[in-house]
Amino acid sequence: MNRLFAHLRFALLAAFCALAVLARASGTEPESTAALLRDRALADTTAYRLVESLTTDVGARPAGSAADGAAVAWAVARFHALGYDKVYTEPVTFPVWRRVAESASVTGPVPRRLLITALGGSVGSGGPLQADVIAFEDVQALQAASPAAVQGRIVLLTRRMARRADGSGYAAVLPMRSAAASIAARKGARALLIRSLGTDNNRLPHTGSVVYEGGAAIPAAAVSGPDTDLLERLLRGTRPVEVRLDIEVDTGARYTSYNVIGEITGREPTREVVMMGAHLDSWDLGTGAVDDGFGVAVTMAAGAMIKAAHQVPARTVRVVLFANEENGFDGAQAYAARHAADRASHRIAVESDWGAGRIYALRHVPADPVLTGRLARVLQPLGIALDGAEGVPGPDVAFVAKRGAPWAQLAQDAADLFDHHHSANDTLDKIDPAALRQNVAAYAAFAWLMAN
Amino acid sequence: MNRLFAHLRFALLAAFCALAVLARASGTEPESTAALLRDRALADTTAYRLVESLTTDVGARPAGSAADGAAVAWAVARFHALGYDKVYTEPVTFPVWRRVAESASVTGPVPRRLLITALGGSVGSGGPLQADVIAFEDVQALQAASPAAVQGRIVLLTRRMARRADGSGYAAVLPMRSAAASIAARKGARALLIRSLGTDNNRLPHTGSVVYEGGAAIPAAAVSGPDTDLLERLLRGTRPVEVRLDIEVDTGARYTSYNVIGEITGREPTREVVMMGAHLDSWDLGTGAVDDGFGVAVTMAAGAMIKAAHQVPARTVRVVLFANEENGFDGAQAYAARHAADRASHRIAVESDWGAGRIYALRHVPADPVLTGRLARVLQPLGIALDGAEGVPGPDVAFVAKRGAPWAQLAQDAADLFDHHHSANDTLDKIDPAALRQNVAAYAAFAWLMAN
Incomplete structure (x- = not known):
């Protein structure tokens, strides 16, 4: 699908050149650009193509499996195809756990x-x-x-x-x-x-x-x-009631996977970053469509929308696809340890890892009335309110949050999430393309406003 | 659960003694008794207890398996516990097919x-x-x-x-x-x-x-x-796209199972029977709750309601639980062959084997205005209409229908049936107890009116 993504990138770029000229002329930056990104994302299929490709061409990608490596290669190639300025990986080493065989039966009565x-x-x-x-x-x-x-x-x-x-x-x-x-x-x-x-x-x-x-x-x-x-x-x-249980697992090996990171380089020397996270690994039973192919697609596509807008954001926009969230949070821990002392501190960190539902609230944003006013106006047409609730950071972002990084939550409707969560049923058909587009629109607009 | 069923039987009997006296006194038989059966069934839990027991104590019962024999023994014991006048079995012999192992995978790309x-x-x-x-x-x-x-x-x-x-x-x-x-x-x-x-x-x-x-x-x-x-x-x-497929089955053996039959003996010498059918076997993947534990429970419980009414019907009410419907219709064929030349011909045959939804129509009843008037009035409060559609006989009843037996259809809403049909998901939780009671009410009232 590389050629397809490349074509898409140039089509987006052409569309945005025209829009960007208009926005700059009107002097309403950055809110008008955020609104343009939002509206463009609502009509864009990049995210769906990404999660379709990840679940079709890679599939289940449990940490430490052959598919873990395939997923890392996939992500690196996709970041490049989407035009990210900088694409790099950071090693994450962890013990491997692998399901070999499992069965159980009632033997009596x-x-x-x-x-x-x-x-x-x-x-x-x-x-x-x-x-x-x-x-x-x-x-x-x-x-x-x-x-x-x-x-x-x-x-x-x-x-x-x-x-x-x-x-x-x-x-x-x-x-x-x-x-x-x-x-x-x-x-x-x-x-x-x-x-x-x-x-x-x-x-x-x-x-x-x-x-x-x-x-x-x-x-x-x-x-x-x-x-x-x-x-x-x-x-x-x-x-x-007597039960017979037989579980065989394979443990003991260590594996090095990678956090895969794509950046759109900001123009200002503060070196602050707006970080959007998701996790690249999945459980082995399904194909990791909702958890967390959805989040991977949302954050990669949101960054791609910003890149395609052909306006350089003030701060760097960084998409981090974490390794082994599911069975140890190893990627998140490695990232937090590595970047805690960065000069490039986090302006904000946000994560998409709570199913495939629509976003209904933005929570835990900095108490800046100009910023919150902009966010409220741009997100309102998406049905997203700044509802004042405390919120929670995503499971990976929680590790940088613990070290003091500012974080926000784009809270999703999770009413149906646990019908399929961590089961063989986590497959592409469980994703509603319209809800996916709404998520991309929110992330793109949010990241743009936070980066400018 | 035998004691429980016996208790239930006596409780039902006591309740009906009182009701029956009232109905006879009012001179509105058989319609008033049919209405009483209907209303009593709507508050009765016999059918749910039956399908709960069948799916819990027997479970999946593919034709020719050890559980096939357990299901036959279960049905005989339950007919007796419910007070049926006559309980008997008729042998059905067929070739056995058994799933041993199955797997498939995509090997390329x-x-x-x-x-x-x-x-x-x-x-x-x-x-x-x-x-x-x-x-x-x-x-x-x-x-x-x-x-x-x-x-x-x-x-x-x-x-x-x-x-x-x-x-x-x-x-x-x-x-x-x-x-x-x-x-x-x-x-x-x-x-x-x-x-x-x-x-x-x-x-x-x-x-x-x-x-x-x-x-x-x-x-x-x-x-x-x-x-x-x-x-x-x-x-x-x-x-x-290359696929690797491995299917192992076990065939070649022959097995003798049984149609299990329970009757409430009629008082008239015509020896006509009102037959209600369902099939006792199930596929191996689920526990045969909807297909066709539901039908087994509906027909057994409907007959039990009639028996418990303590009024002898004019015609015999016969409940037939067919062997091996799923993989050959062997029980239905054996029954049709054995009973085609019976002096005891079928007044009508009806079958419950179309899921666990509510009944919305009665179809293909004899064109007798007195009878259809009674049926329409008694079934209307259940949301069941004589809608004039042609209807289809059930899959087992189809074999006696082919030989000329009159049949009817109590048509069920099957909108959700194929979500679980023939899969591992066919389990007790898919049955709505209220819909089950509505079905029993319809079968009991219908059978009573056809038997009198």
Whole structure:
């Protein structure tokens, strides 16, 4: 698709030359240019072509896999094709975790296949492991349980995730995936199963990373919603429910991937940068379309819109595609460590990694009335308000935010995100091209106003 | 759950004793009793408990599997527990087809796993089979293709199924699954892949039976919708798309299952029966909740409502749970052959096997104005009209219909049926208990009016 992108770039450039002359003549910069970028993005297909290419030509790209390398090469080539001024990579080294095989079944009181998936970072089971199941509603109930009840058993956590427009149901169940395995292990459990962190009722389990604490590690896997329902119904019977679990993983190797960075060089000597982030890696089950091919496409295309406008921004616009967000935040940590002492400090950092929904709010922008007035006026036609909420930085941006970098949030509707999140269902068809264009429009306009 | 069902039976019986006395006293039989059955069914949980038990305690029950036998034993025990007067089985012998293993992947231009499932009855691939893919929109386009284009390749059929309230989108794509394999085989294709016959965008392929014609047999499998999308995108590129397919099946054995029949004996000597059918078997991927645990529950519960009314119907009410509908209609054929010459002819035959939606129409009833008036009045509060459409018999009832038995159709809304049909997603959570109760109400009232 290289030729196609090159053609697109020149078409955009020609269109913007004309518009830029008009805007400069009218003296309403930078707001008028931001509005032009916004409107042009709403009619532009660059982002969709990017995520289509990433999911078709690369596909699933779990950190440390062959596809991780393919994704890095893809991103470098695409940044160049989109006309970015500077394209570079920064190494990120991390331990590799790879899913090899996984299966589970109910062996009693009735034989039944269960659809499960190992959590990222899970230890293997060392061959088949068979034990009775004991269920708890959530981590609190598990914490309250006596070790005698849990000892030698497989712990099942059953809490359902609530569907919320802001995706806040996720935080409420996240400890089941991230923290419960070590709690169960310390009570003598042999394995952990959790109801998938999802709002769907598909027989597709949702993966995500487990974090072991203090070396208390047992195999940990997510069960699909309908299969968890089945376990719960069986557990209401009088007979013990026995499950056989077999998880094989490959660990031990170290891998060097890269944060891939594209910049549109600013004209001013402050060397401040406006950073837009997303993560290039994905889980292995789907093709990483929504998480985070969408964010990759939004940020790359927003930068490309700015470049194609043929006006040099005052500050540098930097798009960072982070390595291994999903299973360790290694790219974000490497970036924060490397750039904390940069002379080129962050004017602002923003990240697209919260699904494929429309943006409804901009949060946590500097308290500058001229700037916020401009932002409010330019984003309002997109249905985006400065609603005064506190906001949260993206998962990668959080690491530079911790070191003091200013950040903002372009908050997306996440009502449907957890239907497909981290499951085999994360595929291109889940992306609404109109919502994607709205996101690009918001990022391009926001970045332009922050850069000028 | 036997005790639970027995308790339920006695509770129903007590309630109906009182109601029946009232109805007889009012002299409005049989319409008033039909209305009472309808209203009682709308508040009754028997059907939900039945389908919950069938999907929990038996689960997937493909014809010829160990679970096929478990399902027959389950049905016999449940008919007895529900108080049916006569419970019997009739043997049905058929060849067994069993899925052993299946996998597919794109091997070029990029490596990619494909989610597929073998069609029921497919031959195995005899180990891995690797070939270029050639795609056609549908069976017509395949038929028009030259053998030279198809020879040695894997044929992919890509037509999407349309979502329609009456489920008519299914008929339009069914030849891709049932007839295309032999057409492709005769042109020299090595295997057939089809876009799953479904209206969803889940990465869960939908199975269903393939029919080979004249011994022209090649491996045949369904690809999930998103995976078919991926193949189509790759095929738009310039490089050939190569797929590796490995299907292992087990065939050759013969198995004897049973049609399971429960009757409420009528009081009149005509020996006519009102037959309500459903099929007991299911595909192997899901748990056969919607297809056809729903129908099993509706018909069993409707008969149980009538029995519990403590009024003997004039004609016998017969519930037939057919063996192996999914992969050969063997139960239906055996039943038709055995009962074609019965003195006990069918007053009417009706079948529940079209998903888990609400019933909106009654079709193809005898042209008797007194009867149709009663049916219209009793079913109207359920949102069911005698809409005058021709209707179609159910897939099993079709075999007695062919031999002249009168049949009717209680037409269900099937707009969502093909989201889950024949896939791993056919699980209990897809059943709306209120829609289930509405179906039971309709079947009970209909059967009572036809039996009296």
